[in-house]
Amino acid sequence: MIDIDWSKFEKNGYVKLESAINLGLVNKAIEECISLRNNHDDSRLEFEFETKSKKQVRKIRRVFWSNEEYWLNFLEKSGIKELVMNKIGQGATLVYNAIFFKEKVFGSKIAAHQDQALWSFKYPGAINVWVSFSNSTKANGCLYGYPKSHLNPIKHAFQKNYEWHESINSKNLPKNKIDITTQPGDVVIWKRYFAHGSYENRSNDDRLGIVFVFVDNRVKDFKAIDSFNLKNNNDRLEKP
Numbered sequence: 691m692i693d694i695d696w697s698k699f700e701k702n703g704y705v706k707l708e709s710a711i712n713l714g715l716v717n718k719a720i721e722e723c724i725s726l727r728n729n730h731d732d733s734r735l736e737f738e739f740e741t742k743s744k745k746q747v748r749k750i751r752r753v754f755w756s757n758e759e760y761w762l763n764f765l766e767k768s769g770i771k772e773l774v775m776n777k778i779g780q781g782a783t784l785v786y787n788a789i790f791f792k793e794k795v796f797g798s799k800i801a802a803h804q805d806q807a808l809w810s811f812k813y814p815g816a817i818n819v820w821v822s823f824s825n826s827t828k829a830n831g832c833l834y835g836y837p838k839s840h841l842n843p844i845k846h847a848f849q850k851n852y853e854w855h856e857s858i859n860s861k862n863l864p865k866n867k868i869d870i871t872t873q874p875g876d877v878v879i880w881k882r883y884f885a886h887g888s889y890e891n892r893s894n895d896d897r898l899g900i901v902f903v904f905v906d907n908r909v910k911d912f913k914a915i916d917s918f919n920l921k922n923n924n925d926r927l928e929k930p
């Protein structure tokens with residue numbers, strides 16, 4: 691079971707949970723991530739490559755849906771499923787999932803953003819669960835964020851020299867930036883309007899993390915591109 695202070699999460703918009711996940715489970719998951727990275731032919735996965743070196747993978751989306759059985763087991767054994775179901779309830783549904791590879795020397799930054807601004811649909815009550823699969827520091831591209839920024843949406847637009855997605859212009863960012871350094875097995879969870887980003891990696895240490903976005907599918911007009919309901923395991927895995 692993962693121990694969490696939900697009042698801290700509600701107050702600051704995020705919380706870091708140290709040593710939340712067993713390292714054996716983390717090491718197996720790293721192997722799975724590396725094998726996915728080396729298998730560019732899996733059509734269920736969406737790859738994004740670094741611009742400075744097209745060989746370097748920056749991000750893989752839809753990882754969960756490439757091997758539901760494996761990742762469901764990860765969510766169960768790690769305690770993430772229980773954590774999320776306790777907070778969201780019976781409607782807890784995974785809608786987004788991606789691995790962020792921030793490889794040594796080539797890893798690029800993720801510009802500051804609020805996740806809700808980048809999603810196709812509104813997800814009130816969404817919880818983003820980010821699992822650290824490596825040490826991460828400012829030098830190799832750790833996350834950073836702005837406590838209490840979750841209370842208001844901030845304007846997003848395409849910024850000069852950052853083509854990946856809309857982000858927040860530095861002049862509109864709050865002044866209370868904090869670096870969120872992590873160790874393997876740490877978990878960071880945040881709310882949909884928590885402003886955050888991550889640094890580039892010019893160091894000699896890889897940085898690896900995976901994110902799962904959980905929402906409540908009982909909200910009116912629920913829509914999702916991909917979805918996996920945690921309560922009934924999508925009725926899929928029991929089928930022959």
Ligand SMILES: O=C(O)CCC(=O)C(=O)O
Nearest residue numbers: 790800805887888899901
């Ligand atoms: O892993 C990272 O570097 C960034 C993660 C992130 O920004 C996100 O999942 O929204």
